[in-house]
Amino acid sequence: MPPAAATNLGYKPPDGGWGWAVVFAAFISIGFSYAFPKSLTIYFKEIQEYFSVSYSEIAWVSSVMLASMYAGGPVSSMLVNRYGSRPVVMVGGLMVCTGMVLASFGTTIIHLYLCVGVIGGFGLAFNLQPALTIIGTYFQVKRPLANGLAMTGSPVVLSTLAPLNQFLFDSFGWRGSFLVLGSIVLNCCVAGALMRPVNKKAQSQPDNESPMSRGKASVEAASEDFSSPSANPLAEDIKNKSKCQSFVSRYIDLSLFTHRGFLIYLVGNVVMFFGFFAPIVFLAPYAKHQGTDEYSAALLLSIFALVDMFIRPVTGFIGNSKWIRPRIQYFFSFAVSYNGVCHLLCPLASGYGGLVVYAVFFGLAFGMLCALLFEVLMDLVGAHRFSSAVGLVTIIECGPVLLGPPISGALVDTFGDYKYMYYACGVFMLGPGIFLFIMHYYNYKKLDEEHRQRVTVEMRTSEEAVEFKMNPNEKTDNETQGETF
Amino acid sequence: MQQPHRRRDRLTQRTEERTTMTAAWRQLPVLILLILAPCRTVSSKSVDPTTQPLVSIASQPTDTRSVVLQESVDQTTQTLVSIAPQPTDTRSFVLKGDTTFKNVELLNPVNLSLECVWTGSQNKQPSITGYWRKDGAEVQDSRVTVNLKEQQYNLTKVFSIASEENLGNYTCVFGNEFEMYFILGAPQMGEIRDKPIVSYVGDIVVLICKMDEKKPKPNTWTWYKFNGTDREEISAATDPHRYLTINDGWKTKLKVKNVSEADSGLYHCGAVYNISTSMTHVELKVITIMEPLKPFISILIEVIILVAAILIYERSRSKKKEAEANGPNAEPKNAQPQTEDNGGEKSSSVRQRKA
Numbered sequence: 001m002p003p004a005a006a007t008n009l010g011y012k013p014p015d016g017g018w019g020w021a022v023v024f025a026a027f028i029s030i031g032f033s034y035a036f037p038k039s040l041t042i043y044f045k046e047i048q049e050y051f052s053v054s055y056s057e058i059a060w061v062s063s064v065m066l067a068s069m070y071a072g073g074p075v076s077s078m079l080v081n082r083y084g085s086r087p088v089v090m091v092g093g094l095m096v097c098t099g100m101v102l103a104s105f106g107t108t109i110i111h112l113y114l115c116v117g118v119i120g121g122f123g124l125a126f127n128l129q130p131a132l133t134i135i136g137t138y139f140q141v142k143r144p145l146a147n148g149l150a151m152t153g154s155p156v157v158l159s160t161l162a163p164l165n166q167f168l169f170d171s172f173g174w175r176g177s178f179l180v181l182g183s184i185v186l187n188c189c190v191a192g193a194l195m196r197p198v199n200k201k202a203q204s205q206p207d208n209e210s211p212m213s214r215g216k217a218s219v220e221a222a223s224e225d226f227s228s229p230s231a232n233p234l235a236e237d238i239k240n241k242s243k244c245q246s247f248v249s250r251y252i253d254l255s256l257f258t259h260r261g262f263l264i265y266l267v268g269n270v271v272m273f274f275g276f277f278a279p280i281v282f283l284a285p286y287a288k289h290q291g292t293d294e295y296s297a298a299l300l301l302s303i304f305a306l307v308d309m310f311i312r313p314v315t316g317f318i319g320n321s322k323w324i325r326p327r328i329q330y331f332f333s334f335a336v337s338y339n340g341v342c343h344l345l346c347p348l349a350s351g352y353g354g355l356v357v358y359a360v361f362f363g364l365a366f367g368m369l370c371a372l373l374f375e376v377l378m379d380l381v382g383a384h385r386f387s388s389a390v391g392l393v394t395i396i397e398c399g400p401v402l403l404g405p406p407i408s409g410a411l412v413d414t415f416g417d418y419k420y421m422y423y424a425c426g427v428f429m430l431g432p433g434i435f436l437f438i439m440h441y442y443n444y445k446k447l448d449e450e451h452r453q454r455v456t457v458e459m460r461t462s463e464e465a466v467e468f469k470m471n472p473n474e475k476t477d478n479e480t481q482g483e484t485f
Numbered sequence: 486m487q488q489p490h491r492r493r494d495r496l497t498q499r500t501e502e503r504t505t506m507t508a509a510w511r512q513l514p515v516l517i518l519l520i521l522a523p524c525r526t527v528s529s530k531s532v533d534p535t536t537q538p539l540v541s542i543a544s545q546p547t548d549t550r551s552v553v554l555q556e557s558v559d560q561t562t563q564t565l566v567s568i569a570p571q572p573t574d575t576r577s578f579v580l581k582g583d584t585t586f587k588n589v590e591l592l593n594p595v596n597l598s599l600e601c602v603w604t605g606s607q608n609k610q611p612s613i614t615g616y617w618r619k620d621g622a623e624v625q626d627s628r629v630t631v632n633l634k635e636q637q638y639n640l641t642k643v644f645s646i647a648s649e650e651n652l653g654n655y656t657c658v659f660g661n662e663f664e665m666y667f668i669l670g671a672p673q674m675g676e677i678r679d680k681p682i683v684s685y686v687g688d689i690v691v692l693i694c695k696m697d698e699k700k701p702k703p704n705t706w707t708w709y710k711f712n713g714t715d716r717e718e719i720s721a722a723t724d725p726h727r728y729l730t731i732n733d734g735w736k737t738k739l740k741v742k743n744v745s746e747a748d749s750g751l752y753h754c755g756a757v758y759n760i761s762t763s764m765t766h767v768e769l770k771v772i773t774i775m776e777p778l779k780p781f782i783s784i785l786i787e788v789i790i791l792v793a794a795i796l797i798y799e800r801s802r803s804k805k806k807e808a809e810a811n812g813p814n815a816e817p818k819n820a821q822p823q824t825e826d827n828g829g830e831k832s833s834s835v836r837q838r839k840a
Contacts, residue, residue, distance in 0.1 A: 090792075176777030
């Protein structure tokens with residue numbers, strides 16, 4: 001009987017070495033995925049005039065790109081499960097490049113929707129998921145730190161792209177800029193090349209052997225073998241199921257929907273995302289509404305981005321510490337609630353100084369949240385199922401992400417005042433924060449219980465195992481069991 | 486005789502025309518000035534015995550007319566919009582205190598009474614010579630002796646602004662010591678983009694000129710392209726296949742089809758008002774596709790080189806490892822308990838990675 005490995009990865013992740021190069025590669029991929037759609041808004045004004053369309057029609061380009069990026073999650077997960085991270089990221093980079101180059105020759109707005117929106121969006125999806133997944137394969141002990149560092153890519157790339165895009169626009173107009181941006185995005189392929197599949201040694205212990213093929217430099221799909229609840233992954237089991245089910249489960253792990261931790265995460269996140277992006281979108285307009293000039297309003301966003309940039313690795317480092325790591329879910333719940341409190345207090349900020357204070361605290365909150373966003377998911381479902389989990393999560397989050405800003409905008413328009421929108425966003429974040437606190441308290445208790453049960457069972461069965469030495473399972477508070485429910 | 490002080494009732498009122506999702510504009514203060522008859526007939530009664538009688542026109546009784554006067558936020562620009570323009574109306578503008586200049590924007594021909602009030606320097610002479618200058622040249626018959634009254638010097642003159650040549654810079658000079666000036670002109674456009682608009686050979690380009698919506702609406706718009714010193718008007722009539730103008734109140738768009746490199750240069754747009762046309766320019770730059778293609782190709786080459794380098798490096802390292810692996814025994818087994826401090830790493834069995 002195989003031991004209840006916390007990660008059941010079947011190998012020991014290097015936690016360093018080439019892993020840091022992979023973190024850098026993930027930094028670039030994640031940075032482009034999040035920052036690229038936001039940075040394109042600089043061109044919208046001229047494109048709007050060129051095609052003689054209204055502002056909302058041009059804003060659709062961004063929305064389509066974001067929607068494709070989130071909807072492409074499951075597809076991306078399936079491909080990563082099948083082929084590993086490296087090919088998917090390189091294909092993704094090529095896709096975005098192709099999309100941008102085609103768009104630069106576009107003659108109607110529909111061209112832009114298709115090329116930039118759909119093709120570009122899917123390409124970015126093929127960048128995001130694999131980047132997150134590969135961190136989980138390379139890091140175990142230092143994983144929160146690695147995640148925090150990789151997620152820093154988003155604000156850094158955004159701060160780089162924003163002035164660069166302005167420069168390109170002044171030099172080449174929008175068509176030339178799209179062309180050059182296509183080539184810049186191709187650097188994601190370089191990031192993909194760095195994502196060398198992690199080296200896994202063949203196991204000497206037979207029962208720890210997982211049917212994954214062990215090549216020197218190839219990674220086979222892990223989730224197909226670990227999708228079954230028991231810690232005994234056998235490909236034959238899967239083949240015995242119905243053909244349709246096995247086909248799907250080979251590529252994506254739908255049994256995650258019965259995973260308790262995953263469901264908690266999903267419910268909390270879906271509600272939270274309604275209030276996630278809107279405060280950033282409305283920060284500058286709110287400042288202008290209060291009477292500050294355009295330049296100072298833009299400065300607020302820069303302050304926010306700067307604080308965000310620095311707090312993400314710090315959060316990763318804190319999350320890695322031995323006090324936080326075992327109960328990292330509480331840290332995440334705290335971050336979500338802190339966001340909510342920030343928004344609820346925002347209307348109290350008076351004058352420009354108050355807004356600066358708000359921007360700083362919001363930057364702290366947002367950075368903490370983003371740095372932990374995927375780390376806690378990895379913590380809940382384990383690295384081998386993470387790829388499918390993140391695919392499912394992103395496609396479900398697609399809805400709130402797209403609906404959030406328009407709903408907030410509608411709130412602003414109906415009431416004519418920004419404070420109700422901030423109250424709503426605060427509630428949307430504080431509620432899930434508290435929900436996550438309570439549910440994870442319950443979850444941790446259940447996990448400890450199950451762990452204790454399993455330990456006693458294994459103690460009994462370990463007497464039968466004589467060929468290998470097995471250490472008694474230490475108390476695993478930090479990792480939830482991949483196979484528990 | 487006393488200089489009557491005009492009282493201004495300021496009412497704020499603005500009709501919301503734009504409802505955008507992202508910005509609920511705060512009510513911007515707009516001044517609606519209602520000048521009532523008593524105030525306006527003041528100009529004919531207020532002749533100071535020490536100043537020359539200047540008013541020759543306003544001796545007629547003028548009836549009550551509403552006038553809308555808009556003032557910019559920094560109070561340096563005032564725009565005069567008459568509802569029922571008559572050349573016989575006289576409007577009055579006063580410069581005093583700290584402001585040393587004022588922009589006056591006019592739409593229609595009108596008579597303006599410009600008044601400068603100066604509190605004097607340290608040694609206040611009882612009387613001082615004052616005169617007016619227009620655009621640097623002294624206005625004829627404008628030299629008067631200004632007497633110090635209630636610690637102030639007042640210099641007033643009525644000017645008839647009938648056409649464009651009457652617009653300009655009107656400076657009132659107190660002796661050799663102090664100057665204030667009014668700039669009379671048609672409403673000016675702000676927001677001029679200083680960088681050129683870039684377009685490509687064979688492509689369409691749209692050039693835009695915008696007048697601030699707080700200022701009065703232009704009657705129409707005109708577009709010009711300068712050929713050396715000549716002004717050549719562009720309109721749909723001159724070349725309908727290439728140019729298309731869309732005038733939309735405060736905004737105008739010039740759509741140029743099938744641009745070529747000869748189309749590069751400055752395009753001047755003019756907002757036409759009754760009194761004059763106010764102009765600004767937009768620059769167009771036409772380039773070929775080769776321009777952005779250069780950075781594109783160079784970055785592409787850089788990416789290919791990096792990817793190839795990384796993959797080759799990896800290939801060579803793995804070959805080296807294989808060579809090592811075939812020498813000594815493969816996969817020696819070590820059983821080591823794995824304990825980590827941070828976070829309580831859990832591992833149940835032994836792993837060894839090949840270094």
